[in-house]
Amino acid sequence: MAGTPLVLIIDDDPDMVLLISKILTNMGLETMSASKSDKAITMLHSRVPTIITLDIDLAGANGLNFLKYTKKNKFYAHIPVIVFTAQTSPKLEAKAMEFGAFKFIKKPLVANALIMIAKQALKQAESFKLEKVFNDGEANGIVTIQGDVTEISELSFTLISSIKFSPKDKIEVTSSFFQKMDVQGCSQRVNSHLGASEGGFKTLVSFVGITDTAAKQIRSCKKKV
Amino acid sequence: MSNKISVSIDIELKELIPHFLESRTKDVINLTTLITNGDFKAIESIAHKLSGNAGSYGFMPLGEVGKRMETAAKAKQLDAIKVEFEKMKDYLNNIEITYVTL
Structure with missing residues:
Protein backbone atom coordinates (compact mmCIF):
# COMPACT_ATOMS: atom_id res chain seq x y z
CA MET A 1 0.00 0.00 0.00
CA ALA A 2 1.57 3.23 -1.05
CA GLY A 3 0.48 6.63 0.23
CA THR A 4 -1.54 7.55 3.27
CA PRO A 5 -2.21 4.80 5.80
CA LEU A 6 -5.84 3.75 5.80
CA VAL A 7 -7.90 2.89 8.87
CA LEU A 8 -11.06 0.80 8.73
CA ILE A 9 -13.33 1.91 11.58
CA ILE A 10 -15.94 -0.68 12.51
CA ASP A 11 -18.56 0.65 14.91
CA ASP A 12 -22.36 0.71 14.84
CA ASP A 13 -22.47 4.05 16.70
CA PRO A 14 -22.20 6.85 14.10
CA ASP A 15 -21.04 9.29 16.78
CA MET A 16 -18.10 7.03 17.67
CA VAL A 17 -17.24 6.66 13.99
CA LEU A 18 -17.17 10.44 13.60
CA LEU A 19 -15.05 10.87 16.71
CA ILE A 20 -12.51 8.15 15.89
CA SER A 21 -12.33 9.36 12.29
CA LYS A 22 -11.69 12.94 13.43
CA ILE A 23 -8.88 11.90 15.77
CA LEU A 24 -7.22 9.71 13.14
CA THR A 25 -7.58 12.14 10.22
CA ASN A 26 -6.00 14.79 12.45
CA MET A 27 -3.03 12.41 12.61
CA GLY A 28 -2.89 12.43 8.82
CA LEU A 29 -4.57 9.06 8.29
CA GLU A 30 -7.31 8.21 5.85
CA THR A 31 -10.42 6.47 7.21
CA MET A 32 -13.32 4.38 5.97
CA SER A 33 -16.04 2.90 8.11
CA ALA A 34 -18.54 0.10 8.40
CA SER A 35 -21.34 -0.36 10.92
CA LYS A 36 -21.70 -4.11 10.42
CA SER A 37 -19.21 -6.94 10.22
CA ASP A 38 -20.42 -8.21 6.83
CA LYS A 39 -19.97 -4.78 5.28
CA ALA A 40 -16.56 -4.55 6.94
CA ILE A 41 -15.53 -7.82 5.29
CA THR A 42 -16.66 -6.52 1.89
CA MET A 43 -14.58 -3.39 2.45
CA LEU A 44 -11.57 -5.48 3.45
CA HIS A 45 -11.77 -7.31 0.14
CA SER A 46 -11.83 -4.12 -1.91
CA ARG A 47 -9.30 -2.01 -0.02
CA VAL A 48 -6.95 -3.45 2.53
CA PRO A 49 -6.52 -1.09 5.48
CA THR A 50 -3.30 -0.48 7.34
CA ILE A 51 -5.01 -0.82 10.71
CA ILE A 52 -8.53 -1.59 11.94
CA THR A 53 -10.45 -0.21 14.88
CA LEU A 54 -13.23 -2.52 15.97
CA ASP A 55 -16.12 -2.10 18.37
CA ILE A 56 -16.22 -5.54 19.93
CA ASP A 57 -19.82 -4.87 21.04
CA LEU A 58 -21.26 -5.08 17.52
CA ALA A 59 -24.69 -6.71 17.56
CA GLY A 60 -24.82 -10.48 17.57
CA ALA A 61 -21.26 -11.11 18.80
CA ASN A 62 -20.14 -9.96 15.35
CA GLY A 63 -17.25 -7.97 16.74
CA LEU A 64 -15.43 -11.07 18.00
CA ASN A 65 -16.45 -13.01 14.89
CA PHE A 66 -14.95 -10.34 12.65
CA LEU A 67 -11.75 -10.38 14.69
CA LYS A 68 -11.53 -14.16 14.34
CA TYR A 69 -12.16 -13.86 10.59
CA THR A 70 -9.31 -11.41 10.02
CA LYS A 71 -6.85 -13.33 12.14
CA LYS A 72 -7.62 -16.63 10.41
CA ASN A 73 -7.22 -15.13 6.95
CA LYS A 74 -3.60 -14.96 5.87
CA PHE A 75 -4.20 -11.84 3.77
CA TYR A 76 -5.51 -9.88 6.74
CA ALA A 77 -3.92 -11.53 9.77
CA HIS A 78 -1.07 -9.02 9.79
CA ILE A 79 -3.37 -5.99 10.14
CA PRO A 80 -3.28 -4.64 13.71
CA VAL A 81 -6.82 -4.58 15.13
CA ILE A 82 -7.45 -2.08 17.92
CA VAL A 83 -10.49 -3.26 19.85
CA PHE A 84 -12.92 -0.97 21.67
CA THR A 85 -15.59 -1.82 24.18
CA ALA A 86 -17.91 -0.05 26.60
CA GLN A 87 -18.11 -3.22 28.70
CA THR A 88 -16.03 -3.91 31.77
CA SER A 89 -15.34 -7.57 31.27
CA PRO A 90 -11.92 -9.12 31.89
CA LYS A 91 -13.21 -12.26 30.11
CA LEU A 92 -14.02 -10.26 26.99
CA GLU A 93 -10.63 -8.59 27.03
CA ALA A 94 -8.91 -11.96 27.42
CA LYS A 95 -10.95 -13.36 24.55
CA ALA A 96 -10.14 -10.44 22.27
CA MET A 97 -6.42 -10.75 22.99
CA GLU A 98 -6.63 -14.52 22.50
CA PHE A 99 -8.19 -13.93 19.08
CA GLY A 100 -5.31 -11.65 18.16
CA ALA A 101 -6.36 -8.10 19.01
CA PHE A 102 -3.46 -5.63 18.88
CA LYS A 103 -4.70 -3.57 21.83
CA PHE A 104 -7.88 -3.40 23.88
CA ILE A 105 -9.29 0.03 24.73
CA LYS A 106 -12.20 0.58 27.12
CA LYS A 107 -14.61 3.38 26.34
CA PRO A 108 -14.86 6.25 27.11
CA LEU A 109 -12.20 6.82 24.54
CA VAL A 110 -9.33 9.12 25.42
CA ALA A 111 -8.01 10.79 22.28
CA ASN A 112 -4.36 10.77 23.37
CA ALA A 113 -4.53 7.07 24.20
CA LEU A 114 -5.94 6.29 20.75
CA ILE A 115 -3.27 8.41 19.09
CA MET A 116 -0.50 6.63 20.98
CA ILE A 117 -1.88 3.17 20.20
CA ALA A 118 -2.52 4.07 16.56
CA LYS A 119 1.12 5.13 16.22
CA GLN A 120 2.24 1.79 17.71
CA ALA A 121 -0.07 -0.05 15.31
CA LEU A 122 1.26 1.90 12.34
CA LYS A 123 4.79 0.96 13.31
CA GLN A 124 3.86 -2.71 13.39
CA ALA A 125 2.09 -2.42 10.06
CA GLU A 126 5.07 -0.69 8.45
CA SER A 127 6.80 -3.84 7.34
CA PHE A 128 3.79 -5.18 5.47
CA LYS A 129 2.65 -4.42 1.98
CA LEU A 130 -0.38 -6.00 0.42
CA GLU A 131 -1.86 -5.78 -3.02
CA LYS A 132 -5.14 -7.47 -3.69
CA VAL A 133 -6.40 -8.82 -6.94
CA PHE A 134 -9.76 -10.49 -7.21
CA ASN A 135 -10.41 -13.10 -9.76
CA ASP A 136 -13.92 -14.54 -10.02
CA GLY A 137 -14.61 -14.02 -6.33
CA GLU A 138 -11.45 -15.74 -5.17
CA ALA A 139 -8.92 -13.68 -3.27
CA ASN A 140 -5.40 -13.71 -4.69
CA GLY A 141 -2.79 -11.52 -3.18
CA ILE A 142 0.88 -10.65 -3.12
CA VAL A 143 2.15 -10.16 0.41
CA THR A 144 5.57 -8.79 1.18
CA ILE A 145 6.58 -9.44 4.77
CA MET B 1 -32.54 21.23 39.15
CA SER B 2 -31.80 24.13 36.83
CA ASN B 3 -28.20 25.05 37.70
CA LYS B 4 -25.92 25.36 34.73
CA ILE B 5 -23.43 22.52 34.33
CA SER B 6 -20.03 23.62 33.06
CA VAL B 7 -18.29 21.23 30.71
CA SER B 8 -14.84 21.65 29.18
CA ILE B 9 -14.53 20.02 25.79
CA ASP B 10 -11.43 19.55 23.64
CA ILE B 11 -11.47 22.29 21.02
CA GLU B 12 -10.40 19.72 18.42
CA LEU B 13 -13.88 18.22 18.74
CA LYS B 14 -15.80 21.48 18.45
CA GLU B 15 -17.15 20.83 14.98
CA LEU B 16 -18.54 17.43 16.09
CA ILE B 17 -20.42 18.67 19.15
CA PRO B 18 -23.57 20.04 17.47
CA HIS B 19 -24.14 16.72 15.73
CA PHE B 20 -23.47 14.82 18.96
CA LEU B 21 -26.01 16.90 20.88
CA GLU B 22 -28.53 16.54 18.06
CA SER B 23 -28.17 12.77 18.30
CA ARG B 24 -28.77 12.92 22.04
CA THR B 25 -31.93 14.98 21.49
CA LYS B 26 -33.13 12.19 19.19
CA ASP B 27 -32.22 9.68 21.91
CA VAL B 28 -34.42 11.60 24.36
CA ILE B 29 -37.35 11.52 21.93
CA ASN B 30 -36.87 7.80 21.30
CA LEU B 31 -36.43 6.96 24.96
CA THR B 32 -39.67 8.77 25.83
CA THR B 33 -41.56 6.33 23.62
CA LEU B 34 -39.51 3.29 24.59
CA ILE B 35 -40.00 3.92 28.30
CA THR B 36 -43.74 4.31 27.78
CA ASN B 37 -43.76 1.00 25.92
CA GLY B 38 -41.42 -0.75 28.35
CA ASP B 39 -39.06 -1.79 25.53
CA PHE B 40 -36.11 -2.75 27.73
CA LYS B 41 -33.97 -4.17 24.94
CA ALA B 42 -34.14 -0.99 22.89
CA ILE B 43 -33.55 1.17 25.98
CA GLU B 44 -30.52 -0.97 26.81
CA SER B 45 -29.15 -0.47 23.32
CA ILE B 46 -29.41 3.34 23.45
CA ALA B 47 -28.04 3.42 26.99
CA HIS B 48 -25.13 1.19 26.03
CA LYS B 49 -24.14 3.54 23.21
CA LEU B 50 -24.52 6.53 25.51
CA SER B 51 -22.26 4.89 28.10
CA GLY B 52 -19.55 4.66 25.45
CA ASN B 53 -19.89 7.80 23.38
CA ALA B 54 -20.78 10.50 25.92
CA GLY B 55 -17.60 10.17 27.96
CA SER B 56 -15.56 9.84 24.78
CA TYR B 57 -16.78 13.28 23.69
CA GLY B 58 -16.03 14.73 27.13
CA PHE B 59 -19.48 14.49 28.74
CA MET B 60 -18.45 12.09 31.52
CA PRO B 61 -21.51 12.46 33.81
CA LEU B 62 -23.75 11.71 30.82
CA GLY B 63 -21.74 8.56 30.16
CA GLU B 64 -22.30 7.49 33.76
CA VAL B 65 -26.03 8.06 33.30
CA GLY B 66 -25.89 5.81 30.26
CA LYS B 67 -24.10 3.09 32.20
CA ARG B 68 -26.65 3.14 35.03
CA MET B 69 -29.54 3.23 32.57
CA GLU B 70 -28.08 0.24 30.75
CA THR B 71 -27.77 -1.71 34.02
CA ALA B 72 -31.35 -0.82 34.91
CA ALA B 73 -32.61 -1.85 31.46
CA LYS B 74 -30.83 -5.20 31.72
CA ALA B 75 -32.55 -5.74 35.06
CA LYS B 76 -35.88 -4.49 33.64
CA GLN B 77 -36.12 -1.86 36.39
CA LEU B 78 -38.38 0.77 34.84
CA ASP B 79 -38.33 3.12 37.84
CA ALA B 80 -34.54 3.21 37.85
CA ILE B 81 -34.56 3.84 34.09
CA LYS B 82 -36.90 6.78 34.58
CA VAL B 83 -34.62 8.26 37.25
CA GLU B 84 -31.64 8.13 34.90
CA PHE B 85 -33.73 9.45 32.02
CA GLU B 86 -34.61 12.54 34.07
CA LYS B 87 -30.93 13.04 34.86
CA MET B 88 -30.11 12.72 31.15
CA LYS B 89 -32.66 15.39 30.18
CA ASP B 90 -31.59 17.69 32.97
CA TYR B 91 -27.95 17.37 31.97
CA LEU B 92 -28.60 18.06 28.30
CA ASN B 93 -30.83 21.04 29.10
CA ASN B 94 -28.30 22.68 31.40
CA ILE B 95 -24.80 22.12 29.99
CA GLU B 96 -22.62 25.10 29.20
CA ILE B 97 -19.69 24.16 27.00
CA THR B 98 -16.28 25.78 27.10
CA TYR B 99 -13.81 24.68 24.45
CA VAL B 100 -10.28 24.20 25.69
CA THR B 101 -6.98 23.03 24.29
CA LEU B 102 -6.19 19.70 25.97
Missing part, protein backbone atom coordinates in the same frame (compact mmCIF):
# COMPACT_ATOMS: atom_id res chain seq x y z
CA GLN A 146 9.66 -9.74 6.89
CA GLY A 147 10.73 -13.06 8.25
CA ASP A 148 13.71 -15.09 9.44
CA VAL A 149 15.39 -17.90 7.55
CA THR A 150 16.86 -20.65 9.70
CA GLU A 151 18.11 -24.21 9.30
CA ILE A 152 19.10 -24.09 5.68
CA SER A 153 20.28 -27.11 3.73
CA GLU A 154 20.82 -27.70 0.03
CA LEU A 155 17.27 -29.07 -0.14
CA SER A 156 15.27 -26.65 1.96
CA PHE A 157 15.15 -23.97 4.61
CA THR A 158 12.90 -23.05 7.48
CA LEU A 159 11.12 -19.72 7.34
CA ILE A 160 9.72 -18.05 10.46
CA SER A 161 7.13 -15.40 9.66
CA SER A 162 3.75 -14.05 10.68
CA ILE A 163 1.98 -16.04 7.96
CA LYS A 164 0.91 -19.67 8.17
CA PHE A 165 1.71 -20.83 4.65
CA SER A 166 0.16 -23.85 2.99
CA PRO A 167 1.66 -25.93 0.16
CA LYS A 168 -0.56 -24.24 -2.42
CA ASP A 169 0.94 -20.83 -1.66
CA LYS A 170 3.55 -19.45 -4.00
CA ILE A 171 6.56 -18.07 -2.19
CA GLU A 172 9.73 -16.18 -2.97
CA VAL A 173 12.11 -15.46 -0.14
CA THR A 174 14.86 -12.95 -0.81
CA SER A 175 17.86 -12.58 1.43
CA SER A 176 21.42 -11.36 1.23
CA PHE A 177 22.54 -14.82 2.38
CA PHE A 178 20.71 -16.45 -0.51
CA GLN A 179 22.45 -14.04 -2.86
CA LYS A 180 25.84 -14.94 -1.34
CA MET A 181 25.10 -18.65 -1.71
CA ASP A 182 23.88 -18.05 -5.24
CA VAL A 183 20.45 -19.60 -4.59
CA GLN A 184 18.47 -16.42 -5.04
CA GLY A 185 17.44 -17.32 -8.57
CA CYS A 186 16.32 -20.79 -7.53
CA SER A 187 12.60 -21.57 -7.34
CA GLN A 188 11.07 -22.17 -3.95
CA ARG A 189 8.09 -24.24 -2.96
CA VAL A 190 6.21 -24.36 0.32
CA ASN A 191 6.68 -27.89 1.60
CA SER A 192 4.81 -27.93 4.88
CA HIS A 193 3.78 -25.96 7.92
CA LEU A 194 5.90 -26.86 10.95
CA GLY A 195 3.80 -25.25 13.67
CA ALA A 196 3.97 -22.04 15.66
CA SER A 197 7.04 -20.76 17.40
CA GLU A 198 8.15 -17.63 19.13
CA GLY A 199 8.19 -15.00 16.39
CA GLY A 200 5.48 -16.60 14.29
CA PHE A 201 4.83 -19.63 12.13
CA LYS A 202 7.50 -22.06 10.92
CA THR A 203 7.33 -23.11 7.30
CA LEU A 204 9.51 -25.65 5.54
CA VAL A 205 10.38 -24.32 2.07
CA SER A 206 12.06 -26.49 -0.53
CA PHE A 207 14.53 -25.35 -3.18
CA VAL A 208 13.52 -26.48 -6.65
CA GLY A 209 16.25 -26.91 -9.24
CA ILE A 210 19.17 -25.78 -7.09
CA THR A 211 22.48 -25.82 -8.97
CA ASP A 212 25.33 -28.11 -7.92
CA THR A 213 27.49 -25.08 -7.19
CA ALA A 214 24.92 -23.52 -4.90
CA ALA A 215 24.30 -26.85 -3.14
CA LYS A 216 28.02 -27.23 -2.53
CA GLN A 217 28.26 -23.70 -1.16
CA ILE A 218 25.44 -24.31 1.29
CA ARG A 219 26.92 -27.64 2.41
CA SER A 220 30.26 -26.01 3.04
CA CYS A 221 28.69 -23.14 4.93
CA LYS A 222 29.55 -23.66 8.53
CA LYS A 223 27.03 -21.39 10.17
CA LYS A 224 23.24 -21.13 10.13
CA VAL A 225 21.62 -17.98 8.80
Whole structure:
Protein backbone atom coordinates (compact mmCIF):
# COMPACT_ATOMS: atom_id res chain seq x y z
CA MET A 1 0.00 0.00 0.00
CA ALA A 2 1.57 3.23 -1.05
CA GLY A 3 0.48 6.63 0.23
CA THR A 4 -1.54 7.55 3.27
CA PRO A 5 -2.21 4.80 5.80
CA LEU A 6 -5.84 3.75 5.80
CA VAL A 7 -7.90 2.89 8.87
CA LEU A 8 -11.06 0.80 8.73
CA ILE A 9 -13.33 1.91 11.58
CA ILE A 10 -15.94 -0.68 12.51
CA ASP A 11 -18.56 0.65 14.91
CA ASP A 12 -22.36 0.71 14.84
CA ASP A 13 -22.47 4.05 16.70
CA PRO A 14 -22.20 6.85 14.10
CA ASP A 15 -21.04 9.29 16.78
CA MET A 16 -18.10 7.03 17.67
CA VAL A 17 -17.24 6.66 13.99
CA LEU A 18 -17.17 10.44 13.60
CA LEU A 19 -15.05 10.87 16.71
CA ILE A 20 -12.51 8.15 15.89
CA SER A 21 -12.33 9.36 12.29
CA LYS A 22 -11.69 12.94 13.43
CA ILE A 23 -8.88 11.90 15.77
CA LEU A 24 -7.22 9.71 13.14
CA THR A 25 -7.58 12.14 10.22
CA ASN A 26 -6.00 14.79 12.45
CA MET A 27 -3.03 12.41 12.61
CA GLY A 28 -2.89 12.43 8.82
CA LEU A 29 -4.57 9.06 8.29
CA GLU A 30 -7.31 8.21 5.85
CA THR A 31 -10.42 6.47 7.21
CA MET A 32 -13.32 4.38 5.97
CA SER A 33 -16.04 2.90 8.11
CA ALA A 34 -18.54 0.10 8.40
CA SER A 35 -21.34 -0.36 10.92
CA LYS A 36 -21.70 -4.11 10.42
CA SER A 37 -19.21 -6.94 10.22
CA ASP A 38 -20.42 -8.21 6.83
CA LYS A 39 -19.97 -4.78 5.28
CA ALA A 40 -16.56 -4.55 6.94
CA ILE A 41 -15.53 -7.82 5.29
CA THR A 42 -16.66 -6.52 1.89
CA MET A 43 -14.58 -3.39 2.45
CA LEU A 44 -11.57 -5.48 3.45
CA HIS A 45 -11.77 -7.31 0.14
CA SER A 46 -11.83 -4.12 -1.91
CA ARG A 47 -9.30 -2.01 -0.02
CA VAL A 48 -6.95 -3.45 2.53
CA PRO A 49 -6.52 -1.09 5.48
CA THR A 50 -3.30 -0.48 7.34
CA ILE A 51 -5.01 -0.82 10.71
CA ILE A 52 -8.53 -1.59 11.94
CA THR A 53 -10.45 -0.21 14.88
CA LEU A 54 -13.23 -2.52 15.97
CA ASP A 55 -16.12 -2.10 18.37
CA ILE A 56 -16.22 -5.54 19.93
CA ASP A 57 -19.82 -4.87 21.04
CA LEU A 58 -21.26 -5.08 17.52
CA ALA A 59 -24.69 -6.71 17.56
CA GLY A 60 -24.82 -10.48 17.57
CA ALA A 61 -21.26 -11.11 18.80
CA ASN A 62 -20.14 -9.96 15.35
CA GLY A 63 -17.25 -7.97 16.74
CA LEU A 64 -15.43 -11.07 18.00
CA ASN A 65 -16.45 -13.01 14.89
CA PHE A 66 -14.95 -10.34 12.65
CA LEU A 67 -11.75 -10.38 14.69
CA LYS A 68 -11.53 -14.16 14.34
CA TYR A 69 -12.16 -13.86 10.59
CA THR A 70 -9.31 -11.41 10.02
CA LYS A 71 -6.85 -13.33 12.14
CA LYS A 72 -7.62 -16.63 10.41
CA ASN A 73 -7.22 -15.13 6.95
CA LYS A 74 -3.60 -14.96 5.87
CA PHE A 75 -4.20 -11.84 3.77
CA TYR A 76 -5.51 -9.88 6.74
CA ALA A 77 -3.92 -11.53 9.77
CA HIS A 78 -1.07 -9.02 9.79
CA ILE A 79 -3.37 -5.99 10.14
CA PRO A 80 -3.28 -4.64 13.71
CA VAL A 81 -6.82 -4.58 15.13
CA ILE A 82 -7.45 -2.08 17.92
CA VAL A 83 -10.49 -3.26 19.85
CA PHE A 84 -12.92 -0.97 21.67
CA THR A 85 -15.59 -1.82 24.18
CA ALA A 86 -17.91 -0.05 26.60
CA GLN A 87 -18.11 -3.22 28.70
CA THR A 88 -16.03 -3.91 31.77
CA SER A 89 -15.34 -7.57 31.27
CA PRO A 90 -11.92 -9.12 31.89
CA LYS A 91 -13.21 -12.26 30.11
CA LEU A 92 -14.02 -10.26 26.99
CA GLU A 93 -10.63 -8.59 27.03
CA ALA A 94 -8.91 -11.96 27.42
CA LYS A 95 -10.95 -13.36 24.55
CA ALA A 96 -10.14 -10.44 22.27
CA MET A 97 -6.42 -10.75 22.99
CA GLU A 98 -6.63 -14.52 22.50
CA PHE A 99 -8.19 -13.93 19.08
CA GLY A 100 -5.31 -11.65 18.16
CA ALA A 101 -6.36 -8.10 19.01
CA PHE A 102 -3.46 -5.63 18.88
CA LYS A 103 -4.70 -3.57 21.83
CA PHE A 104 -7.88 -3.40 23.88
CA ILE A 105 -9.29 0.03 24.73
CA LYS A 106 -12.20 0.58 27.12
CA LYS A 107 -14.61 3.38 26.34
CA PRO A 108 -14.86 6.25 27.11
CA LEU A 109 -12.20 6.82 24.54
CA VAL A 110 -9.33 9.12 25.42
CA ALA A 111 -8.01 10.79 22.28
CA ASN A 112 -4.36 10.77 23.37
CA ALA A 113 -4.53 7.07 24.20
CA LEU A 114 -5.94 6.29 20.75
CA ILE A 115 -3.27 8.41 19.09
CA MET A 116 -0.50 6.63 20.98
CA ILE A 117 -1.88 3.17 20.20
CA ALA A 118 -2.52 4.07 16.56
CA LYS A 119 1.12 5.13 16.22
CA GLN A 120 2.24 1.79 17.71
CA ALA A 121 -0.07 -0.05 15.31
CA LEU A 122 1.26 1.90 12.34
CA LYS A 123 4.79 0.96 13.31
CA GLN A 124 3.86 -2.71 13.39
CA ALA A 125 2.09 -2.42 10.06
CA GLU A 126 5.07 -0.69 8.45
CA SER A 127 6.80 -3.84 7.34
CA PHE A 128 3.79 -5.18 5.47
CA LYS A 129 2.65 -4.42 1.98
CA LEU A 130 -0.38 -6.00 0.42
CA GLU A 131 -1.86 -5.78 -3.02
CA LYS A 132 -5.14 -7.47 -3.69
CA VAL A 133 -6.40 -8.82 -6.94
CA PHE A 134 -9.76 -10.49 -7.21
CA ASN A 135 -10.41 -13.10 -9.76
CA ASP A 136 -13.92 -14.54 -10.02
CA GLY A 137 -14.61 -14.02 -6.33
CA GLU A 138 -11.45 -15.74 -5.17
CA ALA A 139 -8.92 -13.68 -3.27
CA ASN A 140 -5.40 -13.71 -4.69
CA GLY A 141 -2.79 -11.52 -3.18
CA ILE A 142 0.88 -10.65 -3.12
CA VAL A 143 2.15 -10.16 0.41
CA THR A 144 5.57 -8.79 1.18
CA ILE A 145 6.58 -9.44 4.77
CA GLN A 146 9.66 -9.74 6.89
CA GLY A 147 10.73 -13.06 8.25
CA ASP A 148 13.71 -15.09 9.44
CA VAL A 149 15.39 -17.90 7.55
CA THR A 150 16.86 -20.65 9.70
CA GLU A 151 18.11 -24.21 9.30
CA ILE A 152 19.10 -24.09 5.68
CA SER A 153 20.28 -27.11 3.73
CA GLU A 154 20.82 -27.70 0.03
CA LEU A 155 17.27 -29.07 -0.14
CA SER A 156 15.27 -26.65 1.96
CA PHE A 157 15.15 -23.97 4.61
CA THR A 158 12.90 -23.05 7.48
CA LEU A 159 11.12 -19.72 7.34
CA ILE A 160 9.72 -18.05 10.46
CA SER A 161 7.13 -15.40 9.66
CA SER A 162 3.75 -14.05 10.68
CA ILE A 163 1.98 -16.04 7.96
CA LYS A 164 0.91 -19.67 8.17
CA PHE A 165 1.71 -20.83 4.65
CA SER A 166 0.16 -23.85 2.99
CA PRO A 167 1.66 -25.93 0.16
CA LYS A 168 -0.56 -24.24 -2.42
CA ASP A 169 0.94 -20.83 -1.66
CA LYS A 170 3.55 -19.45 -4.00
CA ILE A 171 6.56 -18.07 -2.19
CA GLU A 172 9.73 -16.18 -2.97
CA VAL A 173 12.11 -15.46 -0.14
CA THR A 174 14.86 -12.95 -0.81
CA SER A 175 17.86 -12.58 1.43
CA SER A 176 21.42 -11.36 1.23
CA PHE A 177 22.54 -14.82 2.38
CA PHE A 178 20.71 -16.45 -0.51
CA GLN A 179 22.45 -14.04 -2.86
CA LYS A 180 25.84 -14.94 -1.34
CA MET A 181 25.10 -18.65 -1.71
CA ASP A 182 23.88 -18.05 -5.24
CA VAL A 183 20.45 -19.60 -4.59
CA GLN A 184 18.47 -16.42 -5.04
CA GLY A 185 17.44 -17.32 -8.57
CA CYS A 186 16.32 -20.79 -7.53
CA SER A 187 12.60 -21.57 -7.34
CA GLN A 188 11.07 -22.17 -3.95
CA ARG A 189 8.09 -24.24 -2.96
CA VAL A 190 6.21 -24.36 0.32
CA ASN A 191 6.68 -27.89 1.60
CA SER A 192 4.81 -27.93 4.88
CA HIS A 193 3.78 -25.96 7.92
CA LEU A 194 5.90 -26.86 10.95
CA GLY A 195 3.80 -25.25 13.67
CA ALA A 196 3.97 -22.04 15.66
CA SER A 197 7.04 -20.76 17.40
CA GLU A 198 8.15 -17.63 19.13
CA GLY A 199 8.19 -15.00 16.39
CA GLY A 200 5.48 -16.60 14.29
CA PHE A 201 4.83 -19.63 12.13
CA LYS A 202 7.50 -22.06 10.92
CA THR A 203 7.33 -23.11 7.30
CA LEU A 204 9.51 -25.65 5.54
CA VAL A 205 10.38 -24.32 2.07
CA SER A 206 12.06 -26.49 -0.53
CA PHE A 207 14.53 -25.35 -3.18
CA VAL A 208 13.52 -26.48 -6.65
CA GLY A 209 16.25 -26.91 -9.24
CA ILE A 210 19.17 -25.78 -7.09
CA THR A 211 22.48 -25.82 -8.97
CA ASP A 212 25.33 -28.11 -7.92
CA THR A 213 27.49 -25.08 -7.19
CA ALA A 214 24.92 -23.52 -4.90
CA ALA A 215 24.30 -26.85 -3.14
CA LYS A 216 28.02 -27.23 -2.53
CA GLN A 217 28.26 -23.70 -1.16
CA ILE A 218 25.44 -24.31 1.29
CA ARG A 219 26.92 -27.64 2.41
CA SER A 220 30.26 -26.01 3.04
CA CYS A 221 28.69 -23.14 4.93
CA LYS A 222 29.55 -23.66 8.53
CA LYS A 223 27.03 -21.39 10.17
CA LYS A 224 23.24 -21.13 10.13
CA VAL A 225 21.62 -17.98 8.80
CA MET B 1 -32.54 21.23 39.15
CA SER B 2 -31.80 24.13 36.83
CA ASN B 3 -28.20 25.05 37.70
CA LYS B 4 -25.92 25.36 34.73
CA ILE B 5 -23.43 22.52 34.33
CA SER B 6 -20.03 23.62 33.06
CA VAL B 7 -18.29 21.23 30.71
CA SER B 8 -14.84 21.65 29.18
CA ILE B 9 -14.53 20.02 25.79
CA ASP B 10 -11.43 19.55 23.64
CA ILE B 11 -11.47 22.29 21.02
CA GLU B 12 -10.40 19.72 18.42
CA LEU B 13 -13.88 18.22 18.74
CA LYS B 14 -15.80 21.48 18.45
CA GLU B 15 -17.15 20.83 14.98
CA LEU B 16 -18.54 17.43 16.09
CA ILE B 17 -20.42 18.67 19.15
CA PRO B 18 -23.57 20.04 17.47
CA HIS B 19 -24.14 16.72 15.73
CA PHE B 20 -23.47 14.82 18.96
CA LEU B 21 -26.01 16.90 20.88
CA GLU B 22 -28.53 16.54 18.06
CA SER B 23 -28.17 12.77 18.30
CA ARG B 24 -28.77 12.92 22.04
CA THR B 25 -31.93 14.98 21.49
CA LYS B 26 -33.13 12.19 19.19
CA ASP B 27 -32.22 9.68 21.91
CA VAL B 28 -34.42 11.60 24.36
CA ILE B 29 -37.35 11.52 21.93
CA ASN B 30 -36.87 7.80 21.30
CA LEU B 31 -36.43 6.96 24.96
CA THR B 32 -39.67 8.77 25.83
CA THR B 33 -41.56 6.33 23.62
CA LEU B 34 -39.51 3.29 24.59
CA ILE B 35 -40.00 3.92 28.30
CA THR B 36 -43.74 4.31 27.78
CA ASN B 37 -43.76 1.00 25.92
CA GLY B 38 -41.42 -0.75 28.35
CA ASP B 39 -39.06 -1.79 25.53
CA PHE B 40 -36.11 -2.75 27.73
CA LYS B 41 -33.97 -4.17 24.94
CA ALA B 42 -34.14 -0.99 22.89
CA ILE B 43 -33.55 1.17 25.98
CA GLU B 44 -30.52 -0.97 26.81
CA SER B 45 -29.15 -0.47 23.32
CA ILE B 46 -29.41 3.34 23.45
CA ALA B 47 -28.04 3.42 26.99
CA HIS B 48 -25.13 1.19 26.03
CA LYS B 49 -24.14 3.54 23.21
CA LEU B 50 -24.52 6.53 25.51
CA SER B 51 -22.26 4.89 28.10
CA GLY B 52 -19.55 4.66 25.45
CA ASN B 53 -19.89 7.80 23.38
CA ALA B 54 -20.78 10.50 25.92
CA GLY B 55 -17.60 10.17 27.96
CA SER B 56 -15.56 9.84 24.78
CA TYR B 57 -16.78 13.28 23.69
CA GLY B 58 -16.03 14.73 27.13
CA PHE B 59 -19.48 14.49 28.74
CA MET B 60 -18.45 12.09 31.52
CA PRO B 61 -21.51 12.46 33.81
CA LEU B 62 -23.75 11.71 30.82
CA GLY B 63 -21.74 8.56 30.16
CA GLU B 64 -22.30 7.49 33.76
CA VAL B 65 -26.03 8.06 33.30
CA GLY B 66 -25.89 5.81 30.26
CA LYS B 67 -24.10 3.09 32.20
CA ARG B 68 -26.65 3.14 35.03
CA MET B 69 -29.54 3.23 32.57
CA GLU B 70 -28.08 0.24 30.75
CA THR B 71 -27.77 -1.71 34.02
CA ALA B 72 -31.35 -0.82 34.91
CA ALA B 73 -32.61 -1.85 31.46
CA LYS B 74 -30.83 -5.20 31.72
CA ALA B 75 -32.55 -5.74 35.06
CA LYS B 76 -35.88 -4.49 33.64
CA GLN B 77 -36.12 -1.86 36.39
CA LEU B 78 -38.38 0.77 34.84
CA ASP B 79 -38.33 3.12 37.84
CA ALA B 80 -34.54 3.21 37.85
CA ILE B 81 -34.56 3.84 34.09
CA LYS B 82 -36.90 6.78 34.58
CA VAL B 83 -34.62 8.26 37.25
CA GLU B 84 -31.64 8.13 34.90
CA PHE B 85 -33.73 9.45 32.02
CA GLU B 86 -34.61 12.54 34.07
CA LYS B 87 -30.93 13.04 34.86
CA MET B 88 -30.11 12.72 31.15
CA LYS B 89 -32.66 15.39 30.18
CA ASP B 90 -31.59 17.69 32.97
CA TYR B 91 -27.95 17.37 31.97
CA LEU B 92 -28.60 18.06 28.30
CA ASN B 93 -30.83 21.04 29.10
CA ASN B 94 -28.30 22.68 31.40
CA ILE B 95 -24.80 22.12 29.99
CA GLU B 96 -22.62 25.10 29.20
CA ILE B 97 -19.69 24.16 27.00
CA THR B 98 -16.28 25.78 27.10
CA TYR B 99 -13.81 24.68 24.45
CA VAL B 100 -10.28 24.20 25.69
CA THR B 101 -6.98 23.03 24.29
CA LEU B 102 -6.19 19.70 25.97
